[in-house]
Amino acid sequence: MHRRLAVLVMMIFGANAAWAQSPPPLDQAEQIRILLERVQQLEKRVAELETKTPAAPVPAAEVSVNVPAAQKPETAEVAPAPGPMHQHEPTESQATTRQLEARYPSLQIRGFGDVNFSTTDQRGATSGFNLGQLDLHLASALSHKVTYFGELTFNAQPTGYTVEVERSIIRYDYNDFFKLSFGRYHTPIGYWNTAFHHGAWLQTTISRPDMVRIGGSFIPVHFVGLLAEGNIPSGGAGLSYNVGVGNGRGSIISRPGDAGDNNNNRAWVANLYSRPTKLYGLQMGVSVYRDKITLPVVSPAGNEFREWISAAHIVWTKENPEFLAEFANVNHKNILTNAITNNQAYYVQVGYRLPWLEKTLKPYYRFEHTHTPFSEQVFTNQDLVGSIVGLRYDITNYASFKSEYRNTKRLPTDPRVNGAFFQTDFTF
Amino acid sequence: MNATSKRVLTSLWTILWAVVTLHSPSAAQTSRGADVAVVVNSDTPIADLSLSEVRKVLLGERQYWNSKLPVVLLIRAPAARERDVVLRVIYQMSEAQFKQYWVAKIFRAEVAAPPRIVYSNDMQFELLTALPGAIAFVDSRNMRPGVKVLRVDGHVPGDRDYPLR
Helix, strand or coil: CHHHHHHHHHHHHHHHHHHHHCCCCHHHHHHHHHHHHHHHHHHHHHHHHHHCCCCCCCCHHHHHHHCCCCCCHHHCCCCCCCCHHHCCCCCHHHHHHHHHCCCCCEEEEEEEEEEEEEEECCCCCCCEEEECCEEEEEEEECCCCEEEEEEEEEEEECCEEEEEEEEEEEEEEEECCEEEEEEEEECCCCCHHHHCCCCHHHCCCCCCCHHHCCCCCCCCCEEEEEEEEEECCCHHHCEEEEEEEECCECCCCCCECCCCCCCCCCEEEEEEEECCCCCCCEEEEEEEEEEEEECCCCCCCCCEEEEEEEEEEEEECCCCCEEEEEEEEEEEEECCCCCEEEEEEEEEEEECCCCCHHHCEEEEEEEEEEECCCCCCCCCCCCEEEEEEEEEEEEECCEEEEEEEEEEECCCCCCCEEEEEEEEEEEC | CCHHHHHHHHHHHHHHHHHHHHHCCHHHHCCCCCCEEEEEECCCCCCEECHHHHHHHHCCCCCEEECCEECEEEEECCCCHHHHHHHHHHHCCCHHHHHHHHHHHHHCCCCCCCCEEECCHHHHHHHHHHCCCEEEEEEHHHCCCCEEEEEECCECCCCCCCCCC
């Protein structure tokens, strides 16, 4: 019996030792490296201190900060006093300090990419792989008040690649309450369009909701002009705003007027949102957008329309659970005939980061609906009722696998389409 | 079950419990450390912040102390206790979520750069004294002169209701 017990104990400790000797995961290895660096720094520091003469008696002012601040809060602020700590020669730490001081311009580049596979039961559709957008994001501080942001995408086409300037923004910060920028933006209507941009890795799902689809026209995804933004002093309400003036939709209504407006009317946009301090993770907002659309083809009913977009969103940005919901109404009024149409779209998305497997799994579901009336004169029909259910698996902190099942229906006469979609996306 | 078998089973359970307990990461984390002080450059025109204001600063939603003085965020490298406290209490994020948060923040053109990573207390104090507008999180046992300790929700490190621990 004792022999059996001894064998069991040895097995447990053997397994235990093997566990302890298994190679550490990547993050752990990084932590060990950092710890070793810290140990080396501390050893160097001790060696420096040991070579110095014994320290002079510590001035009273310095003693006061070394006692717990709770006892002497009024002495927490102490002017730099000459003492042993400040007499040493320039050290490696000071060199690092100099390196960390801001330098201008300071260009940072980050890339995003994705590779996809899809298969559906839609008649005429083919299954297969496709390369998503290769997205380069540039950020460069030009001074502590002026910053440049850019975003370029490389898009696979049947005949090659197209390059698109998605965003190009120069921003002047006066303070937290007023920041003024000029350039090409993602229009601040609703939430998704300015939260996730073109990097698929940033969003939970494989694709954007149809109402904010890249290349779509339901809302103007891009905007060329100027934008003022900032916080609003509002206490716990945590209000912020964006207000912009720009060219509005171009002759191709899915595109902004990059090279110039196609009429003498400027579009304007206003977005107001709240991040209440008591409910960290919650964001609620409303947006309005006003424009005059001039279509390139003149019909007997005219080619000029007033556009009025009103939108609202509420999101819970934490992942346990994640909740995103957005609604937008696009109102078009024919200037010649005064005929009015209203188009609506909304989506609701929920996700949940599961607590197991180092929180790498996140199942999600999204329902979306778009309605365009038959009398609509600006849009082609965009009707959609669709559901997606999927699972995101974060392979590392910077790459993920996503798999989705989609069920969508466009027109009432169209059949439902079922599809399976897979994506790996990453940032580098 | 005879007495010997009971003894054997008890011994096995004890060994298993000891093995599991020794390997549990929570064993090290449950021991309470010192408070983490919110420390700024001594020229920063602020002495008291609420926890939600500290969160706004750390989330990059407040980027200026005033129109002439930008906030310079200093965060300890992974594995430092101060960083664990900041992530747990203020960000309420895991290490992975924290990294992703800042990638997204820069991508949204809301900030130009992530917080600066500091690898030691020495480096932290060097930067705090050298960079106007710098804010860092320091173990309150390792305080040094030349910096300002902020009250958080009206409390200073050592108070019973001090939130950062």
